[in-house]
Amino acid sequence: MRDGIPEIHRAGAELVIVGNGGPSFAAAFREDFGLDGPLLVDPELRGYRAAGLRRGRVEALSPKLARSAARALRAGHRQTGVEGDAWQLGGAFVIRPDGSLRFRHVADHAGDHARLDAILAALAPDAPAIEESTRPSLLQKKAGELLGRVLDPTIVLSFDRNGFRTHALTFDPEDLDVDLHGRRCLITGANSGIGYETSLALADLGAEVVMLCRSELRGEEAAERIRTQTGNRRVSVARLDVSDLASVRVTADALARDGVDMLIHNAGVLPEQRQLTRDGLELCFATHVVGPHLLTRLLAPRLAESPSGRVVWVSSGGMYTQRLDLHDLDWSERAYDGVRAYAQTKRMQVVMAGSWAMELAGGAVSVNAMHPGWADTPSVRISLPGFHRLTRAILRTPSEGADSVIWLAASDAAGALTGKFIFDRSPRSSHYLPFTAERPGDPERLWQLCERLTARPSGDD
Amino acid sequence: MLATAFHFPGVSARMRLSTRLAGISLSDDQGRPVRLGAVWADKPVVLVFIRHFG
DSSP states (O other), X not given: OGGGHHHHHHTTOEEEEEESSOHHHHHHHHHHHTOOSOEEEOTTOHHHHHTTOOBOOOOOOOHHHHHHHXXXXXXXXXXXXXXSOTTBOOEEEEEOTTSOEEEEEEOXXXXXXXXXXXXHHHHSTTOOOOOOOOOOOHHHHHXXXXXXXXXXXXXXXXXXXXXXXXXXXXXXXGGGOOOOTTOEEEEESTTSHHHHHHHHHHHHTTOEEEEEESOHHHHHHHHHHHHHHHOOOOEEEEEOOTTOHHHHHHHHHHHTTSOOSEEEEOOOOOOSSOOBOTTSOBHHHIIIIIHHHHHHHHHHHHHHHSTXXXXXXXXXXXXXXXXXXXXXXXXXXXXXXXXXHHHHHHHHHHHHHHHHHHHTTTTTEEXXXXXXXXXXXXXXXXXXXXXXXXXXXXXXOHHHHHHHHHHHHHOHHHHTOOSOEEETTEEOOSOOSGGGSOOTTHHHHHHHHHHHHHSOOTTOO | OGGGGXXXXXXXXXXXXXXXXXXXXXXXXXXXXXXXXXXXXXSOEEEEEOSOOO
């Protein structure tokens, strides 16, 4: 390839080499191969992975490569065999400024190199673009069947940890350089996954955190870990089953004795079987929509007193597949589908966040929904084991999934947003599929339904 | 239902190699960050991923 550089330049193109070792080996490589063009290092193989390059068995080092290894060694760089991932295979691509792909070579064994003449032919102005197949690999296909049911089909790629790391490049690190002393935060489903990570982060920033958990025992274990890790003693547990309206009333009354600055609706459930709560509500609907609505209603007066009240609804990308649908909410007229019930009520959360933003507009309370992307949390492991098995390598960490929750609750920047749907710290469309737009009047009907379902029974005062 | 996810027009656009690579930031051999999308911004690029240095 080095011999082809003048010809590549004559064709008006640049040669950019990416290697998977560290910078010191790049320097040795540059010298030995007499390169003066761009040379990039990718020890984490992010580019290799995104380019779909394979990993395979390594053959013996070529004499040339052995020389640069020896040189690196002489220069004082420790060399144990091969720098970088020894199993990584290479590839070559021609990409034009419009992003079109004109040449692709993916090595399938060591020593399988792209042909220079083919690359030069691809640099001709009239070379055809390679039609990029959107056909998924077998793995993607299997994952897609599962994923597609619960996840956003159009920004599917950005949901994974690479998406987070890409989006994170645009984050302002000062956003979370905040002191939350004197602020009180309530989080449902706080003992594991995203709820736990959020509790940990907010406690670390100095907030008083009340972890609302169904199990006081599991909650207390989690709270103690957070107290130990952060040194913040103002981390407590209150028992709450958000799917149970009586439990919501009891706990909210107790919580409302002190101020509330942040309320995070994080608790979630994905049942296999249809279950009705004591209130006669389908479990997803009760947990994700009706219970949170009541909790918000009961705490709204305290939130309104906060200098910067925040309500965050932790929704899911699965909601993108669903149109708000108020028909047969208790699933009595059709076979139960837990994934659908989950995604449908996650859509409702986005709609309800919008309605609550309007309800509280004019004050200092911001209300937003968000989705965490695909994170490796206990809920995903338990509720979607097949999905978890297939995608575990690309799942975000729980703390990456929690990032936007923390940002919405804590940052000054987020205080200016209300009624938005956030992913990776940015407002996103809550619709990517045309058939998911709400029918006129449905958001209002959902609101009225929640109001009706959570009204205190008469004579109960 | 949404195995169709992968046939949705928005997805195929996003699945272009250039799109997948564009946001990735690597370092040059001087340690300076280089966003891959920038390397083909002005002219065509022959992007070669080698097996390894060394």
